[in-house]
Amino acid sequence: MLKKLFQSFRTPVRRVQHLRTTPEVLNSGQHSLQRNQFSRHAVSIVERLQNAGYQAYLVGGCVRDMLLNITPKDFDVATSATPEQVRAEFRNARVIGRRFKLVHIHFGREIIEVATFRANHPQDEEEEDSNQSSRNESGRILRDNVYGTLEEDAQRRDFTINALYYDPVSERILDYANGVHDIRNRLIRLIGDPVQRYQEDPVRMLRAVRFAAKLDFGIEKHTAAPIRELAPMLREIPSARLFEESLKLFLSGNAADTFEMLVDLQLFDPLFPASTEALEHSPTYTHTLISEALKNTDLRVKQGKPVTPAFLFAALLWPALPARVLRLQERGMPPIPAMQEGAHELIAEQCQRIAIPKRFTIPIREIWDMQERLPRRSGKRADLLLDNPRFRAGYDFLLLRESAGEQTDGLGEWWTDYQDANDSERRDMIRDLGSKDEAGTGPRKRKRTGAKRKRNAAADSGE
Known part of the structure; x- marks a missing residue:
């Protein structure tokens, strides 16, 4: 299993993942997704936001899993509308979170999570609005409410396979990071410089392992390379957040493989x-x-x-x-x-x-x-x-x-x-x-x- 996870793939590997300013657009005839596969509530949210003049897409894990013929657990929406604007459109909406402000829209037992497009954080602390975003000394992002464009939102997502946007109205996929390519090659690859991305949020190291175990994917070698050295950064993560992450790691049906990877990458020690x-x-x-x-x-x-x-x-x-x-x-x-x-x-x-x-x-x-x-x-x-x-x-x-x-x-x-x-x-x-x-x-x-x-x-x- 571990040998497979860190193997070199025959396809060329870029050291740093650069995003396009314009996405690769896959029309309905170029992919397997159909709008009726997705939650009708999530689709209706996208349609309503688009009709109100906002950009809106199904995004992330639900798009990735559907391309892999896996039934998604959740259906998330990304939009240009701010949390307050989303709440104004839906009476059944609640704004939640501080570190990462989101909107939950309730349809009985089903909850659709709607996130506003985020931008990358300025590296110069003096340029930041301290009421919106801040980093600690090691570069970890403490708050993440800097809103941006669709292109910026794609750039700040963690892995290429999670930076796919599906428009159920036009039935097109927007791919800014070669995510479809990495899905086809069963590869976990970070967007951007791995060291910087892990410093922004060390939990991304755990997410890389979790996705690799869940999807039976390999971890791209440059994505895996810094993990052992940066693993101690997990000690900076609040213990309550690590409890939630540990449940995702060990109670998702792939705990045995996850354990092997955590030990191999020296992530088990800080946990x-x-x-x-x-x-x-x-x-x-x-x-x-x-x-x-x-x-x-x-x-x-x-x-x-x-x-x-x-x-x-x-x-x-x-x-x-x-x-x-x-x-x-x-x-x-x-x-x-x-x-x-x-x-x-x-x-x-x-x-x-x-x-x-x-x-x-x-x-x-x-x-x-x-x-x-x-x-x-x-x-x-x-x-x-x-x-x-x-x-x-x-x-x-x-x-x-x-x-x-x-x-x-x-x-x-x-x-x-x-x-x-x-x-x-x-x-x-x-x-x-x-x-x-x-x-x-x-x-x-x-x-x-x-x-x-x-x-x-x-x-x-x-x-």
Whole structure:
């Protein structure tokens, strides 16, 4: 996969992508798009804005995906009208955002996002209107409300494949950046100088990976070249924004490939520093556990099953936890308190990078806590654990650990058997544990069929 992503293509590659001042125009006979493929609400917005005297187009991901025969999730509109002018045309419109002001037009459950054409930001801070746009010292754009022309809007878009404008009235595509060419060659290419574009918004490095994984495209070599050196710039991005980006990276059905690319391009470190350290100290176990979790997550997404970020982050962070717990135990702390304290420290540190909301950090800790409780099955403990609302997630996580090669003395198999057993068999299983229970060592195995063992150690219990 990685070899494919960074391979050299036979087609000539330009080092810097220069946009045309006039676009390549593809008429209806030169492309596969038809207006009835797009959201009728989005098309009606374009028509209404054009009738009001504004320029308006369907733009970006919906055009790109339609050309690739992918059903778009969203339909976005770009227009020469300002947010206030758009709102004046539509009673069902709301202006949102500060850093990037947009209009959301509501049609029941469907929301069409309308953005005003943007211009590039002046490099000289003294030339900027500080009420509209500003950069920090490293060149990152802090606010992006400098409006411009259609040509300028195309120039400031991130990738060539996202700089395509479709007019559903004339059924023409306007291509300012050879985006159709790059779609045909399955290539992710930044518009403009890669270093400058990443400095403007380091999240573009994550977007390059996400699009490459989602579309099964290669990353053009000059687009990929600066990423490793500039990856630390992600530490400047607000942790709340990185939480949203991490969900896009890992919950879109391509998490396993995304993880491989993030590690290869050194983008995983600024997102998950403790897990990166675990990758260095125990590479095989850490890589296997995270990869298995992400493969299972991808499978659930493809099957339309629910996925919760809690299980995902529990798996991404788990390999960094045992060493912390061990250090606390060596200081004399009992196992369960050591697990709780180590989990608290690790999650607090991680939230400095990615602001995981409390509604997810609490179940993360509960899943981890179950790993310390599952070996303790004597008396009524097993039945109490079975009734715990986090049991299924904890059990799935135990099977995930075992699939990564962690030795648990048959604990996962024991719990699989216990769930399938009747009351009498369960009493026998508890009695068989004997004095070995508290240590969590291997009980006698009950005869069972191989099919039962093949339960899905899904990367999410669906709770």
